[in-house]
Every structure is written in structure tokens, then in C-alpha cells.
Amino acid sequence: MSIQFPSYIEQLKPYIAGKPIEETQREYGVKRVIKLASNENPLGPSPKAVAAIKKSMKDLQLYPDASGYRLRHALSKLEKVSFDEIVLGNGSNEVIELLIRSFCVPGDFMVASDGVFAAYPISARIQGVDTLFSRMTQDFRFDLPAMLELIRSNPRVKLVAIPNPNNPTGTYVTERELTVFLSEVEKVRDGSVHVILDYAYWEYVNAKDLPDPVALYRRFSNVSVLKTFSKIYGLGGLRVGYGIMRPDLAKYVQKVRMPFNVSGPGLVGAEAALGDKEFIKKSIRINREGLKTMKKFFTDLEIPFLPSQGNFLLINTRQGFGMSGPEVFEACLRLGVIFRPVANYGLPDWLRVTVGTSSQNRVAQKAFLSLKKHKNR
Ligand SMILES: Cc1ncc(COP(=O)(O)O)c(C=O)c1O
Incomplete structure (x- = not known):
């Protein structure tokens, strides 16, 4: 193309959004997919x-x-x-x-x-x-x-x-x-x-x-x-x-x-x-409980994470699984769970995990447990 775009546009690396559920179903042939990748409210909309x-x-x-x-x-x-x-x-x-x-x-x-x-x-x-x-x-x-x-x-x-x-x-x-x-x-x-x-x-x-x-x-x-x-x-x-x-x-x-x-x-x-107000109260409660559960889970499994004030946790996959963040992300897609790799933040050994409902958190835990078992084999 002969058009000259401004260099700051040419060199722009676009925002990487969380992977959509439908795309994951299509690409990986998994029927049941949960998304814990974009810090969305797991209870749905108000x-x-x-x-x-x-x-x-x-x-x-x-x-x-x-x-x-x-x-x-x-x-x-x-x-x-x-x-x-x-x-x-x-x-x-x-x-x-x-x-x-x-x-x-x-x-x-x-x-x-x-x-x-x-x-x-x-x-x-x-x-x-x-x-x-x-x-x-x-x-x-x-x-x-x-x-x-x-x-x-x-x-x-x-x-x-x-x-x-x-x-x-x-x-x-x-x-x-x-x-x-x-x-x-x-x-x-x-x-x-x-x-x-x-x-x-x-x-x-x-x-x-x-x-x-x-x-x-x-x-x-x-x-x-x-x-x-x-x-x-x-x-x-x-x-x-x-x-x-x-x-x-x-x-x-x-x-x-x-x-x-x-x-x-x-x-x-x-x-x-x-x-x-009811919905906001419930959303705060579900997040507090979910954060507590997930923190305990990662602590028990010796997967390091950063202390978080949000509705997500950043976990260290290198120390936790001996794998990079994108590798754990990819492996979890096959298990029907979408997390967020953050290599684009200069954090290749980390993965962001959004806190879900208690049933979503259980699915997330199952995926991590199965990776951990695989690693220890
Ligand atoms: C720190 C921070 N600021 C702003 C936003 C943007 O949110 P929105 O454009 O949906 O209001 C996000 C979304 O993930 C965020 O994490």
C-alpha cells in the first residue's frame, strides 16, 4: 500500500481483549466454557x-x-x-x-x-x-x-x-x-x-x-x-x-x-x-467470598499470587506450574476456562484470574488441579 500512515499508528500494538466464549467453543470444540478473563461481574447485569x-x-x-x-x-x-x-x-x-x-x-x-x-x-x-x-x-x-x-x-x-x-x-x-x-x-x-x-x-x-x-x-x-x-x-x-x-x-x-x-x-x-443497592451488596459479598476461596486454593497449591483489591488475582504460573502464563492460558482453554494472559504487560510468567461465582471458581480450581497433576506426573 502506498498510503503513509503516521508512524505512531504504524507502530501501534492494539489492545488485546479477553477471548470470547463462542470463539473458544468454536476453536477448541468444548461445549461448556466459562470466562474469567475480563473482570466482568459473574452475577450478570444489574x-x-x-x-x-x-x-x-x-x-x-x-x-x-x-x-x-x-x-x-x-x-x-x-x-x-x-x-x-x-x-x-x-x-x-x-x-x-x-x-x-x-x-x-x-x-x-x-x-x-x-x-x-x-x-x-x-x-x-x-x-x-x-x-x-x-x-x-x-x-x-x-x-x-x-x-x-x-x-x-x-x-x-x-x-x-x-x-x-x-x-x-x-x-x-x-x-x-x-x-x-x-x-x-x-x-x-x-x-x-x-x-x-x-x-x-x-x-x-x-x-x-x-x-x-x-x-x-x-x-x-x-x-x-x-x-x-x-x-x-x-x-x-x-x-x-x-x-x-x-x-x-x-x-x-x-x-x-x-x-x-x-x-x-x-x-x-x-x-x-x-x-x-441489593445487587451491589450481593456483588461485593460474592467477590469477597470468591477472593478468599481462591486465595486459599492458590496458597494450598503453592501457586504465588499478588494481593488484590479488585475482583481478580494475578498468579505466578512459572512458580506454580513451571509454565508461562500463555501456556497455562492455552491449556485451560482446552479445559473450557478462559483466563487472561498478561505477557503484553511484560509479565510473561503470570496469568490473571477473575473471581467468579462459587460454581465458576470450582471449575477454575478443577482446571488448575488437573494442570498441577499433569506437571507432577
Ligand atoms: C483500571 C481500569 N480502568 C478502566 C477500565 C475500562 O473500563 P470501561 O471502559 O469498561 O469503563 C478497566 C477495564 O478493564 C480497568 O481495568
Whole structure:
């Protein structure tokens, strides 16, 4: 082809999504397949969301409310911020893209840690923005002082990505660490470096020292918060997320989004899900129980894993099975279980395991047990 694409597009490595169930059934000839690969809610979608979406189907001929009035209003009540501080996105992924588009021109930089959720460097690259990575600490956590150094020493750094907890590691930065970091970043280049606190897994968090992002948002002038309906609310397929940001920034971000970026069913379903307190409570409980069961299982089998504040665990397959992450992934596909290899994160000896329902967790355990037996033979 004689067309010249920008080099940052030519060299782009696209996001690798979790393998779909149907594709696995087709390729491996297995009938019963469970997916524990995309940190989805194993209980399915919020029933209140489903009911509201069904009711709204008769209006599908209409374009959605471009201002997202009702959902933004409900979110502003929930988060105790003003209506103008809420920006809706087609998943929180889109809000990441919108923030990069608002802050950066090609040639600018974002700062993140190795192991950061892959959508960050990809969304940046698509827009000609490279990511400067700091190394993770030995215990697979973000090294905030190293990130601060990168921010200070590169004048074209405009954005910093902090998913807390991070995916796929599940590790987090503490209130103390983050507060010191944010106070320092605020002093750099007149507060012009912006920090994205991504709390996609906030509702699952158990650790007392993992800070409330909205409190930090109130305290520091250069912080935005991201949250999503894709995890605890069970609405990954609906694609709705949101950002909380200062109105003077939100004004710009609203300008660079497409007018109907969230669908009609998305707006209606997300609003209804917010009121589904029973479902949220049950989802938290199932995850806590599942995490506990899976941690005990991996401990008993001497398969190392990282401590996680999300709805997933990152296990070390090299030490656990003498195999790479992709090898264990492949072997488990044949047994009808889809996990997530993370070699693309520079973690070839690890596998991410989403916590399922108790019956799904039993199937996952069976697959791991059979691999372990095979290894010991
Ligand atoms: C840390 C983190 N942020 C954001 C997202 C994006 O979620 P969504 O675009 O579905 O809201 C994910 C999804 O896996 C995630 O793990």
C-alpha cells in the first residue's frame, strides 16, 4: 500500500481483549466454557438495569439525550459533586481518550508505571502521545517517587495515569503515598500536570488505606477521577463510564466528545443500576467470598499470587506450574476456562484470574488441579 500512515499508528500494538466464549467453543470444540478473563461481574447485569433497558426499547428510534441529563444528575447526587463536574463516556475508556485529547498534542507525554492498565499507553499512542514508564517496585506496586522524577524532568509531560487498584496487578497506592505524590505534582510547572485517578474497582476495595478518590479530587486542583458501570454493576457490554473533573476542564472535555457517545439504553440502564443497592451488596459479598476461596486454593497449591483489591488475582504460573502464563492460558482453554494472559504487560510468567461465582471458581480450581497433576506426573 502506498498510503503513509503516521508512524505512531504504524507502530501501534492494539489492545488485546479477553477471548470470547463462542470463539473458544468454536476453536477448541468444548461445549461448556466459562470466562474469567475480563473482570466482568459473574452475577450478570444489574436486574434493575435490565428491566429499565427493556422498558426503554420502544424509544430506540430516538437519539439519546446528548447531555445525559438524568444520569449525570443521579451521579452528581451520588458523588456529591455538581452536575457540571460529571462527564459521561462510552465506558471509562473513552473518558481516558477524551482527557488525552483535551490535554495533549502529538509529541507530549503521559507518565505511568510499568504494568499499568493497557488502555492508557494505547489511547495515548493513538493520539501521538508516548508514555514514559517508571519501573514497578519489587512487590509490583507503583513507584510514585520514580514517577514524580519522570514528571519533573520532562517538560512535555501533561498527564499521569494512576489506576488504583491497578489492573492487572491488583496492587494499590496508599493514602499516604498518594497524598505526598499529589502535593508534589501540584507544584510542578504551575499545577499544569494533570493526574487521572482511575477507580474502576473502587466498590470492591477492602483496604482501609486505599484513599477515597473524590476526597483527593476536592483537595488537589489537578486531579480527575474515573469510574465505570462495567465492573460492580455488571454492565461491561453497555459501555458506560464517567469522569469527575473541575467544570472549567469538563467544559473542554465535553467539547471534544461526540454528542451521542453514550447510547439511550446505556443512559437508562446505568441510572437504574445506581439504585440497585441489593445487587451491589450481593456483588461485593460474592467477590469477597470468591477472593478468599481462591486465595486459599492458590496458597494450598503453592501457586504465588499478588494481593488484590479488585475482583481478580494475578498468579505466578512459572512458580506454580513451571509454565508461562500463555501456556497455562492455552491449556485451560482446552479445559473450557478462559483466563487472561498478561505477557503484553511484560509479565510473561503470570496469568490473571477473575473471581467468579462459587460454581465458576470450582471449575477454575478443577482446571488448575488437573494442570498441577499433569506437571507432577
Ligand atoms: C483500571 C481500569 N480502568 C478502566 C477500565 C475500562 O473500563 P470501561 O471502559 O469498561 O469503563 C478497566 C477495564 O478493564 C480497568 O481495568
